[in-house]
Amino acid sequence: MLRKNRLFTPGPTPLLPPAQAAMASFSLHHRTADFRTLYMRALADLKQFVGTKNDVLVLASSGTGAMEASVSNLTSPGDKVLVLTAGKFGERWRDLAQAYGCAIELVTVPYGETFRLDEIRKRLTSDVRCVYLQATESSTGARHDVQGIVKLVRANGDNTLLVVDAITGLGTTHFDIDGWGIDLIIGGSQKALMIPPGLAYLAVSERAWQRMESTQSPRYYFDLRKERKAAARGESAFTPATSLIGALSASLDYIRQLGEGDLVTGRGVLIAGAELCAEMTRAAVQALGLKLFSPSCPAAALTAISAPPGIDSGAIVKEFRESFAAVVANGQGEMKGKLFRIAHLGYYDYVDTIGIVAALEHVLAKIGGRPIQYGTGLRAAQEVYACQANRETVPAVV
Amino acid sequence: MLRKNRLFTPGPTPLLPPAQAAMASFSLHHRTADFRTLYMRALADLKQFVGTKNDVLVLASSGTGAMEASVSNLTSPGDKVLVLTAGKFGERWRDLAQAYGCAIELVTVPYGETFRLDEIRKRLTSDVRCVYLQATESSTGARHDVQGIVKLVRANGDNTLLVVDAITGLGTTHFDIDGWGIDLIIGGSQKALMIPPGLAYLAVSERAWQRMESTQSPRYYFDLRKERKAAARGESAFTPATSLIGALSASLDYIRQLGEGDLVTGRGVLIAGAELCAEMTRAAVQALGLKLFSPSCPAAALTAISAPPGIDSGAIVKEFRESFAAVVANGQGEMKGKLFRIAHLGYYDYVDTIGIVAALEHVLAKIGGRPIQYGTGLRAAQEVYACQANRETVPAVV
Numbered sequence: 001m002l003r004k005n006r007l008f009t010p011g012p013t014p015l016l017p018p019a020q021a022a023m024a025s026f027s028l029h030h031r032t033a034d035f036r037t038l039y040m041r042a043l044a045d046l047k048q049f050v051g052t053k054n055d056v057l058v059l060a061s062s063g064t065g066a067m068e069a070s071v072s073n074l075t076s077p078g079d080k081v082l083v084l085t086a087g088k089f090g091e092r093w094r095d096l097a098q099a100y101g102c103a104i105e106l107v108t109v110p111y112g113e114t115f116r117l118d119e120i121r122k123r124l125t126s127d128v129r130c131v132y133l134q135a136t137e138s139s140t141g142a143r144h145d146v147q148g149i150v151k152l153v154r155a156n157g158d159n160t161l162l163v164v165d166a167i168t169g170l171g172t173t174h175f176d177i178d179g180w181g182i183d184l185i186i187g188g189s190q191k192a193l194m195i196p197p198g199l200a201y202l203a204v205s206e207r208a209w210q211r212m213e214s215t216q217s218p219r220y221y222f223d224l225r226k227e228r229k230a231a232a233r234g235e236s237a238f239t240p241a242t243s244l245i246g247a248l249s250a251s252l253d254y255i256r257q258l259g260e261g262d263l264v265t266g267r268g269v270l271i272a273g274a275e276l277c278a279e280m281t282r283a284a285v286q287a288l289g290l291k292l293f294s295p296s297c298p299a300a301a302l303t304a305i306s307a308p309p310g311i312d313s314g315a316i317v318k319e320f321r322e323s324f325a326a327v328v329a330n331g332q333g334e335m336k337g338k339l340f341r342i343a344h345l346g347y348y349d350y351v352d353t354i355g356i357v358a359a360l361e362h363v364l365a366k367i368g369g370r371p372i373q374y375g376t377g378l379r380a381a382q383e384v385y386a387c388q389a390n391r392e393t394v395p396a397v398v
Numbered sequence: 399m400l401r402k403n404r405l406f407t408p409g410p411t412p413l414l415p416p417a418q419a420a421m422a423s424f425s426l427h428h429r430t431a432d433f434r435t436l437y438m439r440a441l442a443d444l445k446q447f448v449g450t451k452n453d454v455l456v457l458a459s460s461g462t463g464a465m466e467a468s469v470s471n472l473t474s475p476g477d478k479v480l481v482l483t484a485g486k487f488g489e490r491w492r493d494l495a496q497a498y499g500c501a502i503e504l505v506t507v508p509y510g511e512t513f514r515l516d517e518i519r520k521r522l523t524s525d526v527r528c529v530y531l532q533a534t535e536s537s538t539g540a541r542h543d544v545q546g547i548v549k550l551v552r553a554n555g556d557n558t559l560l561v562v563d564a565i566t567g568l569g570t571t572h573f574d575i576d577g578w579g580i581d582l583i584i585g586g587s588q589k590a591l592m593i594p595p596g597l598a599y600l601a602v603s604e605r606a607w608q609r610m611e612s613t614q615s616p617r618y619y620f621d622l623r624k625e626r627k628a629a630a631r632g633e634s635a636f637t638p639a640t641s642l643i644g645a646l647s648a649s650l651d652y653i654r655q656l657g658e659g660d661l662v663t664g665r666g667v668l669i670a671g672a673e674l675c676a677e678m679t680r681a682a683v684q685a686l687g688l689k690l691f692s693p694s695c696p697a698a699a700l701t702a703i704s705a706p707p708g709i710d711s712g713a714i715v716k717e718f719r720e721s722f723a724a725v726v727a728n729g730q731g732e733m734k735g736k737l738f739r740i741a742h743l744g745y746y747d748y749v750d751t752i753g754i755v756a757a758l759e760h761v762l763a764k765i766g767g768r769p770i771q772y773g774t775g776l777r778a779a780q781e782v783y784a785c786q787a788n789r790e791t792v793p794a795v796v
Contacts, residue, residue: 005425005426007425007427009427009429011637012427012428012637012640014425015425020422020423021422023421023422023641024418024419024421024422025418026594027403027405027412027413028403029405029407029410029725029727030410030595031407031727031728032719032725060458060459060460060463060595060596061458061459061463061619062458062619062636062637062638062639063636063637064618064619064636064637065458065459065463065619065636067619068618068619071618072616095618096618099616099617099618099621100616100618101616188637190637190640196421196424196639196640196641196642197428197458197637197638197639197640197641198458198596198639198640198641198642217616218470218497218498218499218615218616219497220462220466220469220493220494220497220498221459221460221462221463221465221466221620222619223497238460238461238462238463239409239410239460239461239462239586239588239595240460240595241460241594241595241596241639241642242410242588242594242595242596243421243594243595243596243641243642244594244596244639244641321430327427327430329427329429330429
């Protein structure tokens with residue numbers, strides 16, 4: 001039987017076919033009126049997708065570039081910052097703040113867990129200049145309480161900015177960026193947007209723009225003020241990754257179609273889809289006797305699953321690849337070998353989700369160390385689906 | 399008649415069809431053995447293309463990202479650097495060095511000219527930590543004497559590093575990187591490599607790696623030491639722009655085919671092609687009574703042509719676009735309106751060059767302000783071609 005190569009990784013995610021076509025055939029030069037029109041429209045659409053009235057900018061870099069921009073533009077050496085870490089990407093905030101000479105306060109919880117608001121409140125002194133966190137920690141599959149945290153930060157006054165890495169959060173979870181008061185939120189192209197890696201995007205509040213007038217850290221390629229000025233005329237400060245801009249534009253058109261002509265509705269469809277795929281996967285995994293890695297706060301973007309006792313998750317990843325050409329993600333850093341991760345963000349549907357759950361049953365049967373009743377996970381996933389499909393008309397009975 | 403959209407801009411350049419296909423269908427996850435194999439091979443091929451035994455690294459950014467890396471990794475605040483400026487990209491070196499707090503010595507010549515070696519020699523004191531220049535200044539079409547300059551820098555001792563922005567130089571001109579002793583040389587994907595913007599690449603000498611052990615400027619996303627470590631295992635430090643890596647790989651395969659199985663030979667074919675297109679264009683332009691903007695040191699990557707007296711080059715650019723859907727580049731910065739630029743680097747051949755020369759005759763006939771004898775430029779271009787084609791067997795008679 002054929003084995004089609006399939007990504008179930010939380011980025012890159014499967015590519016949207018019209019975006020692939022747009023990318024391959026993109027031939028506009030970036031300093032032309034046609035490109036400016038396209039880019040302006042893409043930025044306006046992206047603003048709707050992100051869900052903000054703040055300026056939205058695009059950078060030619062991976063998401064980490066936008067994370068760096070959030071440190072180099074918003075802090076000066078010696079500034080006190082509060083970094084919330086609960087996994088590998090939280091640690092990236094810490095390393096970035098360190099690289100730029102910030103005075104770092106850490107709130108750290110174990111991998112797979114999330115933060116206690118009272119602990120954050122205690123550490124939020126008036127001299128904290130920035131708070132850095134993830135919306136969803138891709139290394140553990142945990143979702144953090146952004147709304148709760150932003151409330152604390154806003155109560156701390158305008159001297160404290162909140163920066164949210166939502167690289168796997170945007171398009172998988174709801175944020176009221178302007179209503180809550182998030183100062184900078186970051187996304188990446190290779191996630192819910194269903195296009196390849198190579199673009200980062202970010203939305204910047206007025207408070208954050210004001211901060212940039214006085215900060216002293218060196219920056220050039222990631223100088224957001226320069227980028228804002230260029231964006232106002234439909235350009236980027238430096239050569240943009242044009243083929244990916246073409247793909248981005250096609251992706252946003254697709255999301256608008258999902259919403260029957262309305263991009264915000266389309267984003268809702270995307271988020272609901274990821275939520276449902278995630279819920280199906282969680283139900284299946286638990287029915288199969290496996291443990292969720294972040295049971296108290298699971299994200300919709302991906303599900304992290306603990307390897308069964310005595311089994312290296314690398315063997316599970318390998319078996320998925322060898323038998324089904326399906327790429328699931330191993331744990332990262334200290335979690336390598338301990339968990340595996342299945343993505344739901346972006347271009348996934350029911351059939352994909354059912355397929356990977358069924359494949360998981362075969363993988364467990366082969367190397368899981370104990371017998372599997374085929375269909376156990378599938379049935380649990382189907383019940384979630386059926387229940388959801390009937391939710392508005394029929395009382396849920398799972 | 400159809401009008402096919404065609405780029406004659408010095409980046410992005412026309413896309414190589416197999417690279418477009420590779421890019422659209424690329425589906426490998428970057429943390430898999432298959433990707434590592436492909437990436438390792440692409441880096442090894444790129445090393446041959448660049449022509450060095452030094453480490454070659456790829457960044458997910460435009461070329462400016464690699465320029466920033468050459469400042470942030472190789473200098474500490476207060477370091478004395480010599481910046482050679484002869485156009486917009488020279489000024490970018492100056493601005494970058496300024497952003498990172500270097501003590502800047504400038505050697506500046508007017509746009510369209512190149513540097514006098516004795517002037518550089520005079521300014522090269524023993525405390526200069528880095529010299530920054532362009533191989534070819536894309537804003538003016540000037541080619542600088544990299545070999546002559548590197549000789550001066552090397553004579554200045556190992557305390558002085560030479561950094562060359564060869565973003566439009568690589569694949570259009572010959573460099574003996576290791577033999578001459580260039581410490582860091584930079585390329586970009588959207589130039590001779592015939593793929594979209596979004597990747598920068600650079601080759602780093604042992605002297606430059608040693609320098610990085612002691613420099614103090616902040617860097618994270620562009621930290622080359624981190625990137626080197628990742629590259630050694632076939633990875634990039636942060637999520638790579640995977641679709642562009644697929645395109646890069648296809649492009650390098652094509653260049654190898656150009657050389658009948660040898661990449662270095664293929665690069666020679668690419669360089670000779672750009673040289674010939676450039677020579678044809680220069681001959682045509684001069685036969686038509688136009689003036690080259692950088693007559694004393696014209697690059698093979700592009701030809702910058704002064705607008706006829708009283709004509710705004712923007713009108714010429716517009717007429718190319720409107721009548722032929724051909725995108726040529728206006729002047730940049732203070733040269734806007736004064737010159738236009740036609741590219742030769744990458745995927746251009748005889749037919750492209752003849753086509754754009756013929757189109758230029760129509761453009762001049764329409765808005766050039768004086769009568770044109772059709773075929774004047776074409777014939778001059780053809781004579782260059784015929785002469786070149788016969789060069790090895792028949793004495794040249796132009």
